[in-house]
Amino acid sequence: MQSGPEQQGRTIMLQGTASDVGKSLMTAALCRIFTQDGYSVAPFKSQNMSLNSYVTWDGKEIGRAQGMQADACGILATTDMNPILLKPSGEMRSQVVVHGKPLRDLNAREYRESYLPLAEGIVREALGRLRGSCEIVVLEGAGSPAEINLKDRDIVNMRMAAWAEAPVILVADIDRGGVFASIVGTLELLEQEERDRVCGFVINKFRGDVSLLQPGLDWLERKTGKPVLGVIPYLPDLGLEDEDSLSLGKQLESAPAKPDSASGDVLDIAVVRLPRISNFTDLDPLRFEQDVRLRFVEGPGQWGSPDAVILPGSKNTAEDLIWMKDNGLADRMQAHLGARGWTAGICGGYEMLGARLLDPLHVESESEVIEGFGVFPFEVTFAEEKRTERIEGFAQLTGDKASLPITGYEIHMGVVHDTDGDVSVHRPFRIRNEREGDAADAVREYIPEGAAAPDGRIWGTFVHGILHNDDFRRDWLNDIRESKGLRRLPAALRFQERREQAFDRLAGHVRAHLNLSRIYELLGLREEGT
Template identity: 65%
Template sequence: MTERIAAPTIMLQGTASDVGKSLLTAALCAILTADGWRVAPFKSQNMSLNAYVTWDGKEIGRAQEMQAEACGILATTDMNPILLKPKADMVSQVIVHGRPLGDYEARAYREDLLPQAGQIVREALGRLRAQYDVVVLEGAGSPAEINLKDRDIVNMRMAGWADAPVLLVADIDRGGVFASIVGTLELLEPHERERVAGFIINKFRGDVSLLQPGLDWLEARTGKPVLGVVPYLDGLALEAEDSLSLDTALRDAAKSEQRERGEPGERLEIAVIRLPRLSNFTDIDPLAAEPDVQLRYVEATSTLGMPDAVVLPGSKNTMADLAWLRDTGLADQLCRYAERGGRVLGICGGYEMMGATLRDPEHTESYVTEQMGLAWFPFETNFAADKRTIRVSGEAWLPGLEGVCEIEGYEIHTGQIEMPPGVMRPFLVRDSRTLEAPLLPEGAASADGRIWGTFIHGILHNDGLRRAWLNTMRSERGLPPQAAGFAFGER
């Protein structure tokens, strides 16, 4: 039997963070897959609070799941063997092959773990190269970060281990594109510079013929080709990787408010509390895509107002973000909003804040041992060392909604709820892998359904439930209901 030759690789690196590496990696995965190749994505180390739970209950970066979907395959931890989830200044939770290894300060991670990490990521890549025809690698940040190069496991050293040609991506929308490309090349070692096969200029607006003199100069200056100029693509509704991408998305949304999204008086106004340690903000993406919703993020009491609904999203440090809510005055304002009949949805960390008490005796999340919650529900949350990561499916029957909605999503949390009798539980769910298992109650809801919470990330990705919830607000405003206009997952 002939031994299989390791699959070839290609790698996308960037001149900076948020230049579009994740999206272009997904695009290249989709193109190669459409051409008939069996393709897999790979990012050795990802720093992101937008996590995803794989089919077997493991945690990876959300971007790698999106890229796997572009390949038409299920995501696995080999596609993102190391995930760093920042939880405080200079401290991150380190996830190795989908399971928490522990919390590490930046220096301790760099000195104690990175020497071992190289072997972990090489083995993961090796398994992918044995299974697929092509592996498309994504770098992180920039390969020219001089202070990090001696322990690099995600950019040029990774490209060397994979023997991958590198496409260098630059973002022209932020300005200085030629300087960023030439400057990056100048800071690379000669052997690293040789590995760069060409450039991709991303997010271009306007007439590309006007850019041609610059492209000619760049090719003459570097001796390397410009392989493509990718136009700025607005309204893609693809899930972002981290909070830097969120900032970009919010700026784009502000610029595009002139787009036709229904009459202003017919739009539902939904406010999202932008917590300092906001995680899994992709939970909100389906609302941003709804044509009858005007979405805005709130960080101060002066901007909350009286929207149709408020979303308390997930948090990597629920105790610290709850303290921030109180320090800013938003906690009191939210309670007054709820008392006046406002609607509030809490997801994961936001759901935990809705309870009576939060306890962290082992300081799993923070240095605070106990804190009072917003007390909308009588449950208690206890944080434990074990993390629950699971994909779930089931049904929802929120008060005020007509009928039962089928749902699916995933949970990522260390908080364990102690729910007293008598609280309305609006969801029945089970592990998606064991459909024969009994459905168990999940979440909490007020009697009128105006306040509800859940651990389920992706709850608003369920089109029927999302539209039914929005239609209750439309009815209250005297507006006619709308049918589910699109399937968010198919956009």
């Protein structure tokens, strides 16, 4: 244990031969393992590119993966864990979020040439604060360290490892093929001092008999002079969130087996897969409800006859609504709404349910006025300032229902203004900012939020994570079931408990297949029980 403020936490870094090789989950696994072994631990990724974000306790926005990794450590996430977040907002353009607050939109060249030189100081200072507050910092790289065209201004891979004085473990995905070539090729493209920093390899997502792989492992160690620190078997049905929308299909494939929806007892829930879908972790609990078949639709030919439709969040609501109109999905959606089909809109999806989107400052689109689906009598104006808040409150989809507690978070630039109209609307949520009125004697003021049809069949909210509230989610699903003549089911899935169990399962799995003694040697620390 550290003895004084002058001590700096030890560091170790996971880099990959490519994107989506499992770096984020391996980082989460090490975070959980070190925490289980009694060390104070924090994750760190200097620069993240993701539309799947996380709101910290103080209302700041970071990459979802670092929020998840902080949860694995059992600590509150801070922006020091991901000081720079890039949120793609268009072709070759991203919103640059610095320490949780939007800076401005930059294209790739502007970011590389004008901002990266400033970013070095920001990320190094953030890492320094983390190292001063905990015993181990587990760093995650991005993509591959062998991107030749990016190396001279790198702030997330090998230059970051050098600043952090971190040994590097190279992670490769055997499931995609060519694992030995990817490892050797990556090393070949590194400079000698970078190659020297790589202390070993982890081969991830292995399926089969590891003894059949042994000749290849022996060859790899002879060829590179570096050890294979672990071969991690593929772990199905884990249920921890990913940060990349490219993994959406894999998530659905990894969901537990369920009865066929043709049996009539399984709800068919369709999610519109928007091109700029964001915070798709809102949907995670539905993947594990035994009476739900969750599927994504990208065109009218995939629509089918869903029992319910979810319009999810979007980084660019205006452009995604235009996309729906152009490809015919908007017509399907309009017909579904006209038939009072069960519908939930979350954040951007909620905004689409209003009368129109107004973008006078061209925050999201070149179009200043875009007609919405017109279910609810409000307009949305896109502002320059983003609202990012943790919230808590209550939900009551219809006036005759019991009020259910909810928690979640908001990330949006849209501001709702009610308009004159004869459409009856109910405000189903009452929320308050978690940072306000926390004192025991404080007056807790709740404000109405969201919109719902009087019968609760169509509703929308800005609250991300709304479906992570077990009692609310089950009550909504039961209402859909009841409308089909099916019996109501108890709230059997406790999603947060399942998530904690998933962290422990992941840690146990990696611990069993990783040379953890060697990892502790690299850190200069003692392994538990030694």
